[in-house]
Amino acid sequence: MRKSIEEVRYLLRAKTDCIWIQSYEEKAVIDDLRELIKSEPRFRDGNIMLWSQTEGLSKFPKNDYEQAEPADQKMREWLVVGEKVRQCQKGAKEGNMNFWILRDLHQKIDDPRSQRLIRDLKEHSLPSDNYNPLIVVSPNISLPDDIARLFRVVEYELPNRALIEGYVRAINNLLISSKKKNQDADFNPILKDEEFEPIVSACMGLTEKEIDMVLKESATKFHALNLEYISQSKIQVVKKTGVLDYIIPKVKMEDVGGNDEIKNWLLEVKAAFSPEAREFGLPMPKGYMATGIAGAGKTLLAEAFAGEMGYPLLDFSMDRVMDKLVGNSEKKIAHALRIAESCAPCVLLIDEVEKILGAASQSSNSSDGGVTARIMQALLKFMNKDNTGVYVIMTSNDVSQLPPEFTRAGRLDATWFFSLPVEEERKAILNVHFKKKNIKPDSKLLKLAVEFSEGFTGAEIEQGVKNTMMKMFARYQNDGKKSVTEKDIRDGLSEVIPVSKSSREKINALITYCTSRHRLASKYKPKKDKDASEDLPLNLDFNLDS
Numbered sequence: 001m002r003k004s005i006e007e008v009r010y011l012l013r014a015k016t017d018c019i020w021i022q023s024y025e026e027k028a029v030i031d032d033l034r035e036l037i038k039s040e041p042r043f044r045d046g047n048i049m050l051w052s053q054t055e056g057l058s059k060f061p062k063n064d065y066e067q068a069e070p071a072d073q074k075m076r077e078w079l080v081v082g083e084k085v086r087q088c089q090k091g092a093k094e095g096n097m098n099f100w101i102l103r104d105l106h107q108k109i110d111d112p113r114s115q116r117l118i119r120d121l122k123e124h125s126l127p128s129d130n131y132n133p134l135i136v137v138s139p140n141i142s143l144p145d146d147i148a149r150l151f152r153v154v155e156y157e158l159p160n161r162a163l164i165e166g167y168v169r170a171i172n173n174l175l176i177s178s179k180k181k182n183q184d185a186d187f188n189p190i191l192k193d194e195e196f197e198p199i200v201s202a203c204m205g206l207t208e209k210e211i212d213m214v215l216k217e218s219a220t221k222f223h224a225l226n227l228e229y230i231s232q233s234k235i236q237v238v239k240k241t242g243v244l245d246y247i248i249p250k251v252k253m254e255d256v257g258g259n260d261e262i263k264n265w266l267l268e269v270k271a272a273f274s275p276e277a278r279e280f281g282l283p284m285p286k287g288y289m290a291t292g293i294a295g296a297g298k299t300l301l302a303e304a305f306a307g308e309m310g311y312p313l314l315d316f317s318m319d320r321v322m323d324k325l326v327g328n329s330e331k332k333i334a335h336a337l338r339i340a341e342s343c344a345p346c347v348l349l350i351d352e353v354e355k356i357l358g359a360a361s362q363s364s365n366s367s368d369g370g371v372t373a374r375i376m377q378a379l380l381k382f383m384n385k386d387n388t389g390v391y392v393i394m395t396s397n398d399v400s401q402l403p404p405e406f407t408r409a410g411r412l413d414a415t416w417f418f419s420l421p422v423e424e425e426r427k428a429i430l431n432v433h434f435k436k437k438n439i440k441p442d443s444k445l446l447k448l449a450v451e452f453s454e455g456f457t458g459a460e461i462e463q464g465v466k467n468t469m470m471k472m473f474a475r476y477q478n479d480g481k482k483s484v485t486e487k488d489i490r491d492g493l494s495e496v497i498p499v500s501k502s503s504r505e506k507i508n509a510l511i512t513y514c515t516s517r518h519r520l521a522s523k524y525k526p527k528k529d530k531d532a533s534e535d536l537p538l539n540l541d542f543n544l545d546s
Contacts, residue, residue: 004156005032012036012043012099012133016152017122020136020143023156025207029137030060030101037099038062046097046131051081053104060101078108082117089125089132097131106138115146122150140331158342164203164211168196171215172225195227202230205342206237238314238343243336245315246343249307256304257432258425258458259297262290262416262521266305269391269413273309273345285413286383287348287392289406291399291514292418292521293507294499295459298395299351305393306347314340316350321375329371330378337382344389350379353394354401376403383411400513417518419511419526420457420500426450429458433465439472441484448486452493455500468492 004021011019023029030050037043048060057075061068075081081100088098108114122134136151143151159167203211214233218226231248238246253263269285271277278284290298306313321332340348383392392412396402399415407415421429427450434441441449449468453461471488475481500507511526520526 001032001035002028002157003160004154005036007154008033008135009036009040011152011154012040015131016133018118018134018136018147018151020138020141020151020153021156022138022141022153024139025156025158025209026103026137028208029156033099033101033135034060034062043097043099046099049098049100051075051078051100051102051104053078053107057081057084078102078105078114079117082114082121085121085132085134086125089121089130099133099135101135101137103137105134105136106140106142109142109144109147115144118147118150140335142331155338158205159203159208159211161200161204163208164200167211167215168200168203168225171219175219175224178223195225198227199225199230202227202234204344205234205339210237234343238339241332241336241339243317243320243332244339245317247303247306247313247315249303249311249313251300251304252307253304255432256297256301257427257429258421259301259418259521260425261519261523262288262301265414266301266308269305270309273391284387284389285391286386287394287412289394289396289399289412289415290418290521291396291415291518293420293457293510294397295457296418296420296521297458298418299349300458302347302349302393302395305391309345309347309391311391312343312346314343314346314348316340316348318350318353318355330374333375333378337378340390341382341388345391346389347391347393350392350394352397353406354396354398376405380405380411398510399518415518416521417514417526418521419515420455420507421461422522422524422527423450423454425522425524426453426456426461429461430465433462437465437469439465439469439484441489445484445486445489449489449493452490455498456493456496457499460496460498464493464496466492467495 008019008021021029034048037046037048048062049057050060051057053076055076056071056073058071059069075084081102085098085100105114118134141153143153203214206214210233214230215225217233218224218229222229235246238244253266256263272282272285290301292298303313316336321329321336340346382388394406394412399407405411427446430446430449430453434446449464453464456464468484468488469492471491472482472484475485475488515526
C-alpha cells in the first residue's frame, strides 16, 4: 500500500465527500482502496461501487474469493449514476455506506450538468448518516472552478525504491531458479552488487505495471536483467511526455575546455550530493542559471556535469510546452515535472528558458489567457522544493528578459556568465576537439590556431576544427599526407565568421550587462571589442541564434 493511501485513510475517516486521486495506475489505486476499506472497522460493511463509462456500474468484491457481480450496463452514463448516488445518500436504497470509485469522471467533468449534479449531491444535500464519498481516479487533475473546492486532491506516488528493489529481487530469483532447473542453460542471471542499484535506478519513475512488464521482457529476451534494455524502456516513458528527452550523457568535465571557475564549483556541488554531506547537515544543491553568449558551452557543461555525476540528463523543451488546447500546457508541464522528480537523482536541463518565460512579465491574461504566467508559477513552485534530487540547470542567452523571481537566491544556487574564451581557454578547447578528430598539431600550429580563433565561441572553435579536417582530407586526396598543415588550419578557421564580429554591438552590450551582475564562469575577465558601440538599450534581444 502506497504512502498516499494513508492520506486517503484520514480523509475517509473525516468523512470527506469528494476525493480526487491522480494516478496512471488505475488498478493499483483500486486495489489499495479495497485493502484500505477492508482494514478499517468502520468501513468494512460498506459497499465498493465501481464505475466506468464502458462497463457501467458494479459492486466491486472486497475479497479475491468473492464472485464479482455483473456490471449494470444501464449505468454507463454518469448522470444516471449520479441519481443512484442521490438515492443512496437519502437512504432510499443501499442503506449501508457506499464508496463510489469513478474511473472516467475526468472525461465528463466539463459538462455543466455534471458539475451541477456534483454540487447538488455534495454541497446542497442535507446531512445523512449514509456516507457516500465520490472517489475519482484520474491520470490528471482537470477540476473546473465550479467544483474545485469540493474536492481534496491526492497524488498517488509512483513505486518507491524499496518496492522496486523487491520486484528486481523477485524476478532475479526466478531467473536463478530457472538456471538451477536447467543446468545446461547458457546464461548467468546472478546480479552483482554494482549491477543491482543501476537497475533499480533505471526503474524509478515507471509505474508498477511498467516495471513488471520491462523486467519480465528483459528476463525473457536476455535470460537476465539487462540494464541497457531497461534504460531504453525508461527513455521511452520519458519521451512520451512530449516535453522531456532522456539523455544518457556521453561527455564528462574533462571533455570541456575553459570555464574553469564554474567547473571547479561544480566539483564542490558533486561532493555536496554525497551521503556524507547529508550527515553533515548540508542541504542538497538545487541548480544554477547559465547565461551568456550562444555557443559558449552552457548546454555542453550541463551534459558534462550529468556525466560526471553518473546521472541521466532530462532535456526540458520549453517550446513543446505551449499547446493551443486550453489547459494542456499546464498539464504538460505538471506531468513533466512529476516525471523528472520520479527520475531523481537526475539533471534537468531547461535550455533557452527566455524564449517562453521571457514574455512572462509582459504577457497578460488577455494575450495568452495567463498560460505563460501559470507555467512560470509551476516552475517556481518546483524550484522551491528542497532535497528533490533533481538538479536544475537553466540556460539563457538573455537573462535580462527573465523575471527576477527566477534568479533570486534560494531558488537556484548561482547565476553564471559565459563569455568568449580567452587565449588560454581557446588552447584548451582546441586540444579537446583536435584530440576528438585525431589531429595532432605541433606547438607552432596549435599557437597559430589559437591566434586565428580569437573572438570564437567554443561552438565556433569546434566548427573551425571540422573545417580544418575537411581541408586536410581534400589535400590528402592529392598528396597522400595525413598530417595537418598551417594552410589547413588557416583555411579551416578563416571560413568561420564568429558572432563576435557579426554581432559586435550585441556581444559588447551583453558583456557590459552581465559582468557586474553574475559570477564569471571563466577565471579571466571578459574582453570587449573596443571598436564596437555600446550605446544600446539594456533590454536588447541577446538571442544570437536567430
